[in-house]
Amino acid sequence: MSDSPIDDLIQTMGLMWSADGGPRIAGQILGYLLIEGEPRTLAQMCEALQISKGSASTNARLLEAKGVVRRVHPVGSRQDGFLAVPNPSHSLLKSVAKRLRVQADEISDISARFPDERADAQRRIADFAEFYRQSADFMDEWTARIGPARGETAQES
Amino acid sequence: MSDSPIDDLIQTMGLMWSADGGPRIAGQILGYLLIEGEPRTLAQMCEALQISKGSASTNARLLEAKGVVRRVHPVGSRQDGFLAVPNPSHSLLKSVAKRLRVQADEISDISARFPDERADAQRRIADFAEFYRQSADFMDEWTARIGPARGETAQES
DNA sequence: CAGTTCGTTCATTCCGTATTGAACGAATTT
DNA sequence: AAATTCGTTCAATACGGAATGAACGAACTG
Secondary structure, rough: OOOOHHHHHHHHHHHHHHOOOOOOOHHHHHHHHHHHOOOOOOOHHHHHHOOOOOHHHHHHHHHHHHOHHHHHOOOOOOOOOOEEOOOOOHHHHHHHHHHHHHHHHHHHHHHHHOOOHHHHHHHHHHHHHHHHHHHHHHHHHHHHHHHHOOOOOOOOO | OOOOOHHHHHHHHHHHHOOOOOHHHHHHHHHHHHHHOOEEEEHHHHHHOOOOOOHHHHHHHHHHHHHEEEOOOOOOOOOOOOHHHHHHHHHHHHHHHHHHHHHHHHHHHHHHHHHHHHHHHHHHHHHHHHHHHHHHHHHHHHHHHHHHOOOOOOOOO
């Protein structure tokens, strides 16, 4: 079991990412690309992280969708390259904000169907949803303040 | 399967909570208490949500630790009562901020051990950690703006 | 002080989903 | 056009942690 700081970081990033509810391998890939600094292929990820080709593809694409990783097509090479986005703050916060907003809408939609005799409960739920919505708003505000990441190409709906 | 808005909300809160990486039952309990508005016992949760006593106890205590739920001791009753905190924003954001800060520290600690020839990687990792730290700061700022929740009694370390 | 009624704990079971590996299509190469 | 070399997909598996329920201690009750 290697204990080099580099491996340690990759391992830790994996644990952190899975603690946040995501696939562990996605965090490991991000850590790996962050360390390497230059585009790496799926095959290189498989070799370095000892994972299957399927996992490498799926999780790299996941990170790409989140805007944390960018895919490049080096001329003269047939394989795709994956590169950690220098400053992923923008994409990361935006995706969190979006999720909060969806959850807020979902909750208030449901509470709108409450029967009249549950007006008090309806208000409490609405207040709760409002907190989610405010949090999303504030995230957007913060996102705007730090500005978009350099070299970002996120195309989420 | 009942489709009343009330049951629907409880179910949805459970799914949302688990989507954020937590136990589904915790979200369901929060939804239930949010709807009821008044203190409810573990036995009532078991009955309403069809869950075991152990789950009720464990998850209620989890919510209590997060400062989202408050425990009360009604005089004359031997059972504890659990009550949804009116405005949990403060506790919720604070716990998120704390986790971000822990993760940021963890990452920069590891990157500090990088060998000299990896100075460039070290800098990228440090930048990444800095983003986490900034996010935590940002959460605290947001927390301060909305002010502490009414009736809060969170005692996290 | 025996008998309840609580809340908590913990070994076990169960379930969701991450991971795998083989199969496939597309694009290249010889 | 056959043969490679890519990336993706998907059914099967493995694994981590959620949920259970029995056991336990503590606090009350009669």
